[in-house]
Amino acid sequence: MAAPAVQTWANAGRPLRQVQQTVASDDSDPKALACYGLYLPAADEVLLRFVDGRPVSAVTTQFLAWCSKRLAARGKTALLLVWDNAGWHISHEVERWLRAHNQRVKRTGQGVRILSCLLPSHSPWLNPIEPKWMHGKRRVHEPARLLTAREVAHRACAALDCPYEDHLTLPKQVT
Numbered sequence: 001m002a003a004p005a006v007q008t009w010a011n012a013g014r015p016l017r018q019v020q021q022t023v024a025s026d027d028s029d030p031k032a033l034a035c036y037g038l039y040l041p042a043a044d045e046v047l048l049r050f051v052d053g054r055p056v057s058a059v060t061t062q063f064l065a066w067c068s069k070r071l072a073a074r075g076k077t078a079l080l081l082v083w084d085n086a087g088w089h090i091s092h093e094v095e096r097w098l099r100a101h102n103q104r105v106k107r108t109g110q111g112v113r114i115l116s117c118l119l120p121s122h123s124p125w126l127n128p129i130e131p132k133w134m135h136g137k138r139r140v141h142e143p144a145r146l147l148t149a150r151e152v153a154h155r156a157c158a159a160l161d162c163p164y165e166d167h168l169t170l171p172k173q174v175t
Contacts, residue, residue, distance in 0.1 A: 030149045035156065036063040036168070038081075039129035046132055046160040050153045052169045055086070057093035059168045064094075066168075068101070068112045078113045082127050085118055136160045 034051040036059075047067055051059050064081075071079055083089045098114055105111035119126050139159035140152060147155070157164040 033149045033152055034059075035153075036060070037129055037133070037160070038067050039132055041128055046129070046162045048157060048160060048162045049165050050156075050167045052167045055088045056170065057088050057091040057097075058171055060088045060091075060094050061097040062168045064097070064101070064114060068114060071112045072110070076112055078115065081114055081116045082119060082129075083116065084127065085121055089116075090118065132160060 034055040036049045038047040049063055102113050105113050136159040140155040
């Protein structure tokens with residue numbers, strides 16, 4: 001629940017004050033909200049999906065499959081994916097999924113190949129989506145009160161001008 005690093009204009013003599021908010025211990029709303037986004041510079045469009053739970057490899061592959069389907073429906077054949085070295089981006093599971101996905105696309109001739117390009121460590125500004133994230137966070141932020149996870153998701157979609165989609169979820173574990 002850390003306050004975002006934001007800058008703002010305020011009326012003279014009336015600076016904007018941010019107060020650290022606290023969440024009630026019995027609050028069932030998530031304390032954090034994970035989000036996957038894909039910026040398509042040619043269309044100046046963002047594809048956005050929120051996550052119920054943590055961003056882990058199984059959810060990453062769901063997001064990549066969803067993006068692939070969306071891009072294939074637009075007639076695209078390849079996606080150059082620029083991302084950082086987050087554990088859920090570079091895991092063995094994601095690498096295996098990408099390899100199998102690309103082999104399937106090559107074999108069938110249908111779908112979107114995904115070529116991943118990892119950014120150098122500690123260089124997030126090289127990712128084309130970073131300015132979108134930064135400006136989007138500023139438009140979503142509410143200094144006067146805590147927002148619910150649902151409010152954050154809807155505000156983020158409005159700020160980034162993209163439709164709200166169902167959240168990605170972890171697959172159910174078979175016991």
